Amino acid sequence: MSERNGKGRILLALTGWEPKVWIEELRKAAPDRSVTLEPNGEADPDIDYAIVWKQPPGLLSKLPNLKAIFSLGAGVDHVFADTSLPDVPIVRVVSANLTTRMSEYVVWQVLDHHRLGPRYRAQQANHVWHEDRDQKAAADITVGIMGLGELGRDAAAKLRVMGFNVSGWSRTQKQVDGVTCHAGGAGLDPFLASADIFVVLLPLTPETEEILNRDLFLRMSKRGPLGAPVIINAGRGGLQNEADILSALEEGLLSAVTLDVFQQEPLDPKSEFWTHPKVTLTPHAAAASMPMSLIEPMVRQMDAYERGEPLINLVDRTAGY
Numbered sequence: 001m002s003e004r005n006g007k008g009r010i011l012l013a014l015t016g017w018e019p020k021v022w023i024e025e026l027r028k029a030a031p032d033r034s035v036t037l038e039p040n041g042e043a044d045p046d047i048d049y050a051i052v053w054k055q056p057p058g059l060l061s062k063l064p065n066l067k068a069i070f071s072l073g074a075g076v077d078h079v080f081a082d083t084s085l086p087d088v089p090i091v092r093v094v095s096a097n098l099t100t101r102m103s104e105y106v107v108w109q110v111l112d113h114h115r116l117g118p119r120y121r122a123q124q125a126n127h128v129w130h131e132d133r134d135q136k137a138a139a140d141i142t143v144g145i146m147g148l149g150e151l152g153r154d155a156a157a158k159l160r161v162m163g164f165n166v167s168g169w170s171r172t173q174k175q176v177d178g179v180t181c182h183a184g185g186a187g188l189d190p191f192l193a194s195a196d197i198f199v200v201l202l203p204l205t206p207e208t209e210e211i212l213n214r215d216l217f218l219r220m221s222k223r224g225p226l227g228a229p230v231i232i233n234a235g236r237g238g239l240q241n242e243a244d245i246l247s248a249l250e251e252g253l254l255s256a257v258t259l260d261v262f263q264q265e266p267l268d269p270k271s272e273f274w275t276h277p278k279v280t281l282t283p284h285a286a287a288a289s290m291p292m293s294l295i296e297p298m299v300r301q302m303d304a305y306e307r308g309e310p311l312i313n314l315v316d317r318t319a320g321y
C-alpha cells in the first residue's frame, strides 16, 4: 500500500461519463484518500485502486502498484475490452439499489408487452378506439429469463409476484424458487420452447456474443398466447445481431422487442430501430450506475481489504463475468 496515511490511492478513469459527480462522491466517502482523475495518474506508482468505466486501453497496465480494479458497472465487458489488463482482482457492481431498478425496468417492459402497450399507443396516436377483448392474464404467459444471476433472479421473483410463470437459463444449473431452471447448451432448447417473453440479462462474453440471432429466434416457442416471442434485452448490445432482429420482426419470427442496449452506443441517429413500430427503445437506462449507491460500498471494500479481509463480488476472469 502506498505510504502517506496508509490509505490506498485511487485513480478514476471514465469514458463517456461526466466525472464531476463521481469525484465529489469519492471525496465524501474517502476524505482521507488521494483521488486522481485519469489521465493525470498515468504511470503513477502510488496508485493502488482504479475505479473504471471504459478505461482507456493500456492505462491500467502502466500502474506498477495497482492492487485491484473496481468496475463501475455490473457488466465488465468494458473492462475486458482492454487486452493488456494487469493480473489483479476485478470487483464488479452488485448493489441492491441497482438490482431493484433493473427489476422495475423488467416488470415495466414485460407488463407493457403483456398489456399491449405498443398497440394502444399507436391507436392513441391515430385516434383509434379499439378494445382488444381477448385479454390474457399474467398466468397465461411464461417469461423466460436468460441469465439467472444477481439481476435475473430478482426480476424472476418480482415477475412471480405479478402472477407470471417464469423459466430461466444460466451457464451452470441453478435452483430458484418458483422458476423452472435450465442450464448450458443442453438446456437451451427446452428453455427456448418454454417461454413467450424473453428477458435477456446475460453478460457479454465470447460465449454469449450475438447469441440473439436468427437461429435462436427460430428455436423459440411460437405457441404462446402472443403468437410470436417478444425479446427484452437489457444485458448488452453485443449480445444481439441487429440485422437478424430487424428481419425477424419483418418476418413475424419475433412479435416485438424492447432494446435498452445496442452494438453501438449512442445509437446511430439513422438507425431503423428509432422508428420501427415493433421496437421500444431506451438509451441504456435500464439501471444506471448511481454514484450515491456505488461509491461508498467500494470505499468500504478498500478499507476492509486494507484490514486484511478478502475482496467480494469478484469477477471470474476465466468465465469473463
Ligand code: NDP
Binding pocket: 073, 074, 075, 076, 102, 146, 147, 148, 149, 150, 151, 152, 169, 170, 171, 172, 173, 174, 184, 201, 202, 203, 204, 205, 207, 208, 234, 235, 236, 260, 261, 284, 285, 286, 287, 288, 321
Ligand atoms: P451475474 O454475473 O450475476 O449473472 C450473469 C448470469 O448470466 C448468470 O446466471 C450466468 O450463469 C449467466 N451466463 C453467463 N454466461 C452464460 C452462458 N454462456 N450461457 C448461459 N448463461 C450464462 O450478472 P448480473 O445479473 O449482475 O448482470 C447481468 C448483466 O446485466 C451484466 O453483465 C450487464 O451486461 C447487464 N447490465 C445492464 C444494465 C443496464 O442498465 N442495461 C445495468 C446492469 C447490468 P451462472 O449463474 O451459471 O454463472
Ligand code: OXD
Binding pocket: 072, 073, 074, 075, 076, 093, 287, 288, 289
Ligand atoms: C452495468 C451497466 O453494467 O450499467 O452496470 O450497464
